[in-house]
Amino acid sequence: MANPGINAGVGGGAKAPSPILDVRGATLQYKTPKHLVTATYKVDFDVYQSDRFVLLGPSGCGKSTLLKAVGGFMQPVEGTIRVRDRVVKAPGPDRMMVFQEFEQLMPWKTILQNVMFPMQATKRFDRGEIRDRALAVLDKVKLSKFIDVYPHMLSGGMKMRVAIARAMAMEPDILLMDEPFAALDALTRRKMQEELLSLWDQTRFTVLFVTHSIEEAIIVGSRILVLSPHPGRVRAELNAERFTHENVDMPEFGLLMKRIHGLLFEESEPVPEPETEAVA
Amino acid sequence: MANPGINAGVGGGAKAPSPILDVRGATLQYKTPKHLVTATYKVDFDVYQSDRFVLLGPSGCGKSTLLKAVGGFMQPVEGTIRVRDRVVKAPGPDRMMVFQEFEQLMPWKTILQNVMFPMQATKRFDRGEIRDRALAVLDKVKLSKFIDVYPHMLSGGMKMRVAIARAMAMEPDILLMDEPFAALDALTRRKMQEELLSLWDQTRFTVLFVTHSIEEAIIVGSRILVLSPHPGRVRAELNAERFTHENVDMPEFGLLMKRIHGLLFEESEPVPEPETEAVA
Amino acid sequence: PTTASAETSDLRIAKQYGLGFLPLMVMESQDFLGKRTKEAGLTVKPQWLTFGGPAAMNDALLSRNVDIVSNGPPSFLVMWNRTLNTPSSVRAVAPLSLLPMWLMTRKADIKSLDQFTSQDRIAVTAVKTSIPSIIMQMWAAKKWGQKDYQRLDPLTTSLPHPDAMAALLSKTEITAHFASPPYQYVELKRGLHRVATSYELMGAPATFSVTYATEAFAKENPKTLTAFYKAMEDSQKFIKEHPEAAADIYLKSSKEGVSKAEVLEILKDKDVQFIMRPRSFVAYAKFMKDVGTLKSTPASWKDLFFENAHGESGD
Amino acid sequence: MNALAGDVTRAPVERKEFEVVPIDATGIGSIEKPLSLAERLADNDLLRKLAILVVLAVVWEAYARFLGNPLLFPTFSETIQTFWRELTSGVLLDRTGVSMQVLLIGYSLGLVLSAVFTTLAVSTRIGTDLLTTLTAMFNPLPAIALLPLALIWFGLGIPSLVFVIVHSVLWAVSLNTLSGFRSVPEVLRMTGRNYNLSGVRFVMKILMPAAFPAILAGLKIGWAFAWRTLIAAELVFGVSSRSGGLGWYIFESRAELETAQVFAGLLAVIVIGLLVESVIFRTIEARTLQRWGMQR
Amino acid sequence: MNALAGDVTRAPVERKEFEVVPIDATGIGSIEKPLSLAERLADNDLLRKLAILVVLAVVWEAYARFLGNPLLFPTFSETIQTFWRELTSGVLLDRTGVSMQVLLIGYSLGLVLSAVFTTLAVSTRIGTDLLTTLTAMFNPLPAIALLPLALIWFGLGIPSLVFVIVHSVLWAVSLNTLSGFRSVPEVLRMTGRNYNLSGVRFVMKILMPAAFPAILAGLKIGWAFAWRTLIAAELVFGVSSRSGGLGWYIFESRAELETAQVFAGLLAVIVIGLLVESVIFRTIEARTLQRWGMQR
Numbered sequence A, B: 001m002a003n004p005g006i007n008a009g010v011g012g013g014a015k016a017p018s019p020i021l022d023v024r025g026a027t028l029q030y031k032t033p034k035h036l037v038t039a040t041y042k043v044d045f046d047v048y049q050s051d052r053f054v055l056l057g058p059s060g061c062g063k064s065t066l067l068k069a070v071g072g073f074m075q076p077v078e079g080t081i082r083v084r085d086r087v088v089k090a091p092g093p094d095r096m097m098v099f100q101e102f103e104q105l106m107p108w109k110t111i112l113q114n115v116m117f118p119m120q121a122t123k124r125f126d127r128g129e130i131r132d133r134a135l136a137v138l139d140k141v142k143l144s145k146f147i148d149v150y151p152h153m154l155s156g157g158m159k160m161r162v163a164i165a166r167a168m169a170m171e172p173d174i175l176l177m178d179e180p181f182a183a184l185d186a187l188t189r190r191k192m193q194e195e196l197l198s199l200w201d202q203t204r205f206t207v208l209f210v211t212h213s214i215e216e217a218i219i220v221g222s223r224i225l226v227l228s229p230h231p232g233r234v235r236a237e238l239n240a241e242r243f244t245h246e247n248v249d250m251p252e253f254g255l256l257m258k259r260i261h262g263l264l265f266e267e268s269e270p271v272p273e274p275e276t277e278a279v280a
Numbered sequence C: 001p002t003t004a005s006a007e008t009s010d011l012r013i014a015k016q017y018g019l020g021f022l023p024l025m026v027m028e029s030q031d032f033l034g035k036r037t038k039e040a041g042l043t044v045k046p047q048w049l050t051f052g053g054p055a056a057m058n059d060a061l062l063s064r065n066v067d068i069v070s071n072g073p074p075s076f077l078v079m080w081n082r083t084l085n086t087p088s089s090v091r092a093v094a095p096l097s098l099l100p101m102w103l104m105t106r107k108a109d110i111k112s113l114d115q116f117t118s119q120d121r122i123a124v125t126a127v128k129t130s131i132p133s134i135i136m137q138m139w140a141a142k143k144w145g146q147k148d149y150q151r152l153d154p155l156t157t158s159l160p161h162p163d164a165m166a167a168l169l170s171k172t173e174i175t176a177h178f179a180s181p182p183y184q185y186v187e188l189k190r191g192l193h194r195v196a197t198s199y200e201l202m203g204a205p206a207t208f209s210v211t212y213a214t215e216a217f218a219k220e221n222p223k224t225l226t227a228f229y230k231a232m233e234d235s236q237k238f239i240k241e242h243p244e245a246a247a248d249i250y251l252k253s254s255k256e257g258v259s260k261a262e263v264l265e266i267l268k269d270k271d272v273q274f275i276m277r278p279r280s281f282v283a284y285a286k287f288m289k290d291v292g293t294l295k296s297t298p299a300s301w302k303d304l305f306f307e308n309a310h311g312e313s314g315d
Numbered sequence D, E: 001m002n003a004l005a006g007d008v009t010r011a012p013v014e015r016k017e018f019e020v021v022p023i024d025a026t027g028i029g030s031i032e033k034p035l036s037l038a039e040r041l042a043d044n045d046l047l048r049k050l051a052i053l054v055v056l057a058v059v060w061e062a063y064a065r066f067l068g069n070p071l072l073f074p075t076f077s078e079t080i081q082t083f084w085r086e087l088t089s090g091v092l093l094d095r096t097g098v099s100m101q102v103l104l105i106g107y108s109l110g111l112v113l114s115a116v117f118t119t120l121a122v123s124t125r126i127g128t129d130l131l132t133t134l135t136a137m138f139n140p141l142p143a144i145a146l147l148p149l150a151l152i153w154f155g156l157g158i159p160s161l162v163f164v165i166v167h168s169v170l171w172a173v174s175l176n177t178l179s180g181f182r183s184v185p186e187v188l189r190m191t192g193r194n195y196n197l198s199g200v201r202f203v204m205k206i207l208m209p210a211a212f213p214a215i216l217a218g219l220k221i222g223w224a225f226a227w228r229t230l231i232a233a234e235l236v237f238g239v240s241s242r243s244g245g246l247g248w249y250i251f252e253s254r255a256e257l258e259t260a261q262v263f264a265g266l267l268a269v270i271v272i273g274l275l276v277e278s279v280i281f282r283t284i285e286a287r288t289l290q291r292w293g294m295q296r
């Protein structure tokens, strides 16, 4: 609405079912004692059932902020965010978050307890089932040997795998992931990406995925929202359903990578200076 | 000494000058109340003047641990670590570290103050020079606009760039970097890699670089130490001097990547089960 | 840091709150000490200190931070006995006052001490160790035999006078208060009634407060001590002769919720005397020895006092 | 498995791709939701606290009237009147001045000592043991335990009071500081050691600021206990002539059964406590923890 | 620029490449540097603390002998003898028992109240204001300030003592807990809220464990102040003769100038303090903070 160009794009899939997540003209700001930092500016997008929706953009463009807003941790100063037609007001386990920071694990719980905790806290699963589910998902991320260990004894990458396992075990409506694989090594990262895709194949959950890796965006995502540099605004929305690990070497894959690279970093058109900061 | 196979390999470059860093049979362990975790086992390697030496290995194989030991934060339970023929006993600014964690920034200092701090603390530079040096290096990592901001107001990637800028500004003898670019977006990451290489071209400092990205290892490194999975042992040492961003598309580049991938993940020979944990 | 020839120029005297310490207040305000020391050819600058309780005062004396302190006879006797034959042995200089303490209650039907039941609570300044506690123990020993001297202790509760009075008047669980002047008079005015006085319970009037000093101090400053003794006589005489002025002095340093008329009335009470004659020291000492608080008794009251006071007829 | 999970048979919704020029974002600083008056009032820290104080005063007044026992518990209005009278007559100010002086000396000395102790404690293991042992021993000890030593070493008067206050501040602040030091992230510690910081410089430049939330909590507790101790200690140590502080004023008023004056004295303690908390400590917090993002 | 920087003209040293089979790493658990006896002794926490205590005792003994004023400051040996005599005669145990009982009731009650207060404080902004205001007001108030209310509400004896102890524990613990809560990392907070935790559950399951280092420091301070207050309060608040605790024992002994007994009583306080610190709090620390890597 605020941006007619975007509406035109979305309108393309006529008579589409209503989206699960509907972000409309969302402007997100941080108020600090001295500054007023605008992280994203009038961002619109829709996420439909079973989308693997990727937010892609350069560092500091407001991807994490956008994800936090969808998670219900921030309210937009302008615009609305709706999940299943209800305005997002608070966080909830229907939108499980995996954060960028290692601190998200609870240092006072063992790995197993960490994974079991949200299932117990939200009572979404039978008591008897919880432990088995946790063990299964920990096996998937190859941490079965470390279930009784405390987080501070794990390497950074291992901590992140625990966090991912914890969120996956919850089978949320929308999984919100903030650069979850950034700290993983190449192989584990690939395995985790495949795991995510295969899990998706089983239950077709909806996932909103933040990354700054174009390759990862194309592999993981079915649709990619490309954001402009700070403050984040919509630059493009692209389909990437066709691509997985198997066709990384296809020419189309390379072409799409190049196209996105251009969108992200080549200022083809004269765009007004985006780094305006208001000093309050 | 502990492993004749490795000695044979190192012995190859006959009459080489004495190494800056000499790691010999280093076994590193964590003592926890219940477990005794061996992170690396009898690792040998030498880093020579002006090397861009990369430690490459899967998650949890002990790369960070090894770097910490070189930094002087841990003592090996077996073997020795020598820098310029002196056994490493304590940390020092001749070995500047960039850690994996965001917490390494001081939340009570602005970005500029954070970068200036080690220069002031170690008195390695003239008082008058420090501020300019800090500003210059912050400009290189594209954070000039944020010099008066506190770390908690930056995104994860921006925080990491500050940490890198801070260490670079010190021009240490050996720069110890623990997956410093893992949290950066594709473009910034590439820029930072290039920056590192161009800085290296200017001063030919020695850098010990931990990564789990094979591509990054080949681009950044002049020599690559490939470590086995947990507990980390030497798997191979390879040369990668020839490769930079420019020749990523060369067939040799791809071949080297494939070779390392094989070394890392394909258990071609029957290797004894490595995940033995002793319960104290 | 003084020799026999050069006596201290800095005399530190500790006093407490209450009417029992009036002579010291008078001495301070009329500068009797200055006059008497000048007579003796000394230049003494008295320094007046006030303490909240007796224990701190004893500590100050032992650590030589004060020279002359004022306390009730039991506290003094403990101090005397415990320091006997040590470098810090003490003796009394002069008594300050002879005052009765009254046992006040709000229960109209209680006429004597033995009528208190386990439902009652008698407030005293300090359970077991304060003057009223010891007086009640002496009375209990007389009435029920030495073995049972602690029979009334369970009824007592320690509360400082002002809090005890407030509690008694507020109809809390405190049903009685063994008060000292002027609190007892205020309570009387507020409609409470007197069960007994300390004189009745002891069988004789007793000194309420006494000043004492270490023998070491006395040896080094004999003239100063004599001057202090004489100044005390002056002060007591002043109170007798000028009750109005004495009342003013009292009210200037402490109000305690009473008017001048009331203070005058107290001063005129025949039981209230400011005299140099030591009373009932031996009786206290004997009893305290019997219950084990003291390890020995003085052969005569004169053992307790410096020679200045030996001319009196004490007991 | 999950009722809300996607329809397994259905593929994602098909949509067209699009590219747009990022919209103009100049002047975005002005985007701010205006706040309602009520919100703005509720946003005012001082106002909210004032409201709380007013409520407390009303409760006090009502309860005291209900009790009707001014000897034990005077009304708020009576207390305020007395407070005002004693304030304007200068008595209260004098007494408070005396107390504040002693308090400040003792407090600062306590902090300095505590800094020395904790620095030793983090530098050496024997230092840690010493501090934890001393803290465990001396922290529960009441002031009278120190009386003999204070009398021997400092005599009567201000130095002894200062000594006792130091005792009350030192252990509380040290305990908090040490526990703050110990929970400083390992990475930050390593960063500091990397810069060759050690001993005092390491403590000053890394541990102190990193542990500042805990230290500040310790400072607040230390401050409060310095007050409590001072008021109790003034009775124990006596005063020469009329030089007593607030503690002595309260004791005197109590002995004179001027309950309203007792409460006026206590009110002075409260007022100073509130001032220190909401002016000094609040400012420190705003300037440090909140600015650094170390506190919500 | 940098003297130690590499030679710009020289390329890195040339070396051959090699590949090896990772060496056998079975049985690596046994690699451990043996410790010398001295190191092992120095490693023993208890032993080191004992050494400190012995040194302190020797200093005490020496200083007391030098002073030669047993009525003011008895020697360590005399104190120990008296301590032993009073312990075996049962007096000290009795008195300590009484005090401990009151102390434990007051302490636990204080903790419960503090949990309620801080939970309210983090849940609502008015709660935060209320707690900070109340803490700033009441924390500096000495126990006598509560005497009138205690008398009215609880009368004399144990309930009043408990009330005063609650007062001394509540604010110190709340202050530390609140400051701990406020420095819990934002991500952890968000994680908790993501699981629909709010109110009491949020506090119990996220904030409390995450802020545990600060809370534990608060508990230690609270414990120490509960002791101090109890001993002071037994004097102010009426003990009904036989029922007196350790505070009364000390007061009585002081009135009787049995200084060695006074110090024996204080020694009892110290011993209990040390026991609680090195047994209870140490165990809690080892089981929680150290295990969780939240403390060095």
Ligand SMILES: Nc1ncnc2c1ncn2[C@@H]1O[C@H](COP(=O)(O)OP(=O)(O)OP(=O)(O)O)[C@@H](O)[C@H]1O
Pocket (backbone or CB within 6 Å): A030, A031, A032, A037, A038, A039, A057, A058, A059, A060, A061, A062, A063, A064, A065, A066, A100, A212, A230, B152, B153, B154, B155, B156, B157, B158, B185
């Ligand atoms: N707590 C905060 N207070 C103020 N400004 C903030 C805060 N967090 C982030 N910002 C600012 O908001 C902008 C967007 O930050 P955000 O963390 O969303 O970026 P991002 O796209 O996730 O970056 P990255 O890929 O590096 O994680 C940045 O300019 C940053 O400075």
Ligand SMILES: Nc1ncnc2c1ncn2[C@@H]1O[C@H](COP(=O)(O)OP(=O)(O)OP(=O)(O)O)[C@@H](O)[C@H]1O
Pocket (backbone or CB within 6 Å): A152, A153, A154, A155, A156, A157, A158, A185, B030, B031, B032, B037, B038, B039, B057, B058, B059, B060, B061, B062, B063, B064, B065, B066, B100, B212, B230
């Ligand atoms: N503080 C610690 N206490 C006990 N064990 C630890 C500790 N830190 C790391 N470890 C263990 O040591 C091993 C090596 O950890 P390290 O952090 O060095 O791995 P890494 O190679 O850096 O992994 P990553 O790439 O994921 O960062 C792991 O098995 C880990 O569990």
Ligand SMILES: [Mg+2]
Pocket (backbone or CB within 6 Å): A063, A064, A065, A100, A178, B155, B156, B157
């Ligand atoms: Mg981010």
Ligand SMILES: [Mg+2]
Pocket (backbone or CB within 6 Å): A155, A156, A157, B063, B064, B065, B100, B178
């Ligand atoms: Mg690592």
